[in-house]
Amino acid sequence: MRVGVIRFPGSNCDRDVYHALKLVGAEPEYIWWDLEDLSYLDAVIIPGGFSYGDYLRAGAIAAITPVMDGVRELVKEEKPVLGICNGAQILAEVGLVPGVFTVNQYPKFNCKWTKLKVKTTRTPFTSLYKRDEIIKMPIAHAEGRYYTNNIQELWDNDQVVLQFYSENPNGSIDGITGVCDKSGLVCAVMPHPERASEAILGSDDGIKFFKGIIEYINRG
Amino acid sequence: MKFNVEVRIKLKKGMLNPEAATIQRALALLGYEVENTNTMDIITFTMEEDNMKKVEEEVEDMCQRLLCNPVIHDYQINIEPED
Numbered sequence: 513m514r515v516g517v518i519r520f521p522g523s524n525c526d527r528d529v530y531h532a533l534k535l536v537g538a539e540p541e542y543i544w545w546d547l548e549d550l551s552y553l554d555a556v557i558i559p560g561g562f563s564y565g566d567y568l569r570a571g572a573i574a575a576i577t578p579v580m581d582g583v584r585e586l587v588k589e590e591k592p593v594l595g596i597c598n599g600a601q602i603l604a605e606v607g608l609v610p611g612v613f614t615v616n617q618y619p620k621f622n623c624k625w626t627k628l629k630v631k632t633t634r635t636p637f638t639s640l641y642k643r644d645e646i647i648k649m650p651i652a653h654a655e656g657r658y659y660t661n662n663i664q665e666l667w668d669n670d671q672v673v674l675q676f677y678s679e680n681p682n683g684s685i686d687g688i689t690g691v692c693d694k695s696g697l698v699c700a701v702m703p704h705p706e707r708a709s710e711a712i713l714g715s716d717d718g719i720k721f722f723k724g725i726i727e728y729i730n731r732g
Numbered sequence: 733m734k735f736n737v738e739v740r741i742k743l744k745k746g747m748l749n750p751e752a753a754t755i756q757r758a759l760a761l762l763g764y765e766v767e768n769t770n771t772m773d774i775i776t777f778t779m780e781e782d783n784m785k786k787v788e789e790e791v792e793d794m795c796q797r798l799l800c801n802p803v804i805h806d807y808q809i810n811i812e813p814e815d
Contacts, residue, residue, distance in 0.1 A: 569801060576798055605801065612803045619750035659747075661803065683748070 513729050516543040516556040518583075518599075520563035520574045525596065525706060529559045532709040536722045543579060550582035554729045555592040555636075558583075558599030560652070560704060570613065570655040571601030580606055592636045592725055593698045597653055600690075600700035609691050609700040610671065611660030616653070617683025623652040625714065627677040628689065628703060632670050635696040636728035637705075640720040646677055647717035649703040651689070656702040658684035658691070669694055674701055734780055734814040735787045741800050741807045742772040775799060778814065787811050 515538045517529050526542065533540035543550065550556060564573035574580070580602070583593055587608060595603035601613045616622055627648055630641040641647065663685055666672055674690030682689075682702075690701035705718030743749050749771060756769035781787045791809050800807045 568799070572798065572801070612801055614804060615750050617748060617750055619754060657748075659804065 513554045513726065514539050514541060514552065515725065516541060516550060516553045518543045518545065518556060518558045518579055520545045520561070520577065522562045522564055522566075523559055523598070524561035525559040525704065526561070528704075528706040528709075529557050529596070532706040532719065532722045533557075535709060535719065536726050538722070538726060545574070545577045545579045548578040548582045550579070550586050551589070553586065553591070555725050556583060556586055556594075558593070558595040558602055559706070560597030560599060563598055563602065566598075566655070569601075569605070571598060571603075571605040574598075574602045575605035584608070587693075587698055590695070590697055592728055594637055594721065594725070595698075595700040596704055596706065597651075597656075597702055600702055601655060603698060603700040608698045609693050610662065610666060611658055611691060613653075613656050613658055613700075613702060615655050616657050616681075619654065621652070621654040622656070622681055623650065624681065625650050626679070626681060626689075626703060629675045629677045631672040631675050631690075632692070632696070634670060635673060635692050635699045635724075637699050637701075637721045637724045638673060639724045639727065647708075648715040649705055649708040649718050650714075651681065651703050652707075653682070653702055656684070656689065657682045658688045658702070660685065660691075666691065670696075673699055674703060733782065734778055735784070736812045736814055737777050737779060737787065737791055738810040739775045739791065739795060739799055739807055740772055740810075741775070741795075741805050742770065744804055744806050747804055784811060784813070 676687040705721035708715040708718035
């Protein structure tokens with residue numbers, strides 16, 4: 513099963529995501545930002561980093577690249593799309609998930625391990641967790657404060673994926689740090705599951721994000 | 733015809749502005765007690781177009797598609813024909 517890892521100038525964690533996909537038995541491949549036809553892929557992950565230097569707003573310029581048209585087409589074909597960190601900011605800029613990830617309440621780059629509550633298991637990426645399960649994954653961002661002007665709708669539609677547990681390190685509304693679209697197939701999370709994919713890294717709680725993709729595709 | 737374009741991008745009223753809050757705190761450290769500190773982005777460029785109306789339409793489109801995020805931003809467009 514072929515999973516694309518999209519690269520923009522300034523992406524990082526792309527190799528970590530590639531490694532995590534290998535660990536779960538997927539066939540990952542790097543995709544450059546100018547490729548438009550992604551129809552041969554089974555799923556796509558947009559990794560973290562600082563695409564285009566975070567100019568204008570984090571994710572704003574990546575959002576208008578040809579590869580994002582390809583991602584929109586994949587979404588129509590009901591294939592899973594995961595955005596991590598800068599990838600999450602890009603999905604929000606494109607409008608594939610609601611709201612926006614903007615400057616942290618305390619405006620500095622915040623890199624630390626966090627405890628998170630899994631709020632929905634209906635996305636392929638969180639299907640192997642239990643609802644309200646507490647997991648440990650790191651965050652690493654300066655623009656991760658989630659904001660939406662329609663918070664109630666998000667809760668009503670079961671679109672909250674991850675919520676900070678016991679602290680709110682960036683001032684996100686309701687401590688939300690992962691959201692999905694209405695279908696649950698497009699998922700945007702600020703914490704890094706690939707940096708928590710092996711015990712040697714400090715936690716392997718994130719590996720189920722990648723295992724979940726495999727399960728979803730195998731179920732057909 | 734050549735036009736000078738300026739787009740001012742501000743956070744919507746009531747939106748938290750951590751940069752402005754930090755600047756205000758820093759000014760207080762220097763002994764300046766100021767209020768209502770705000771920051772904004774200003775983007776300027778020139779463009780060639782037949783008339784003002786066409787420029788207005790295109791710049792409006794740029795704001796919606798790239799320059800601003802309508803969830804959090806308000807913007808103001810100023811266009812002047814170059815002398």
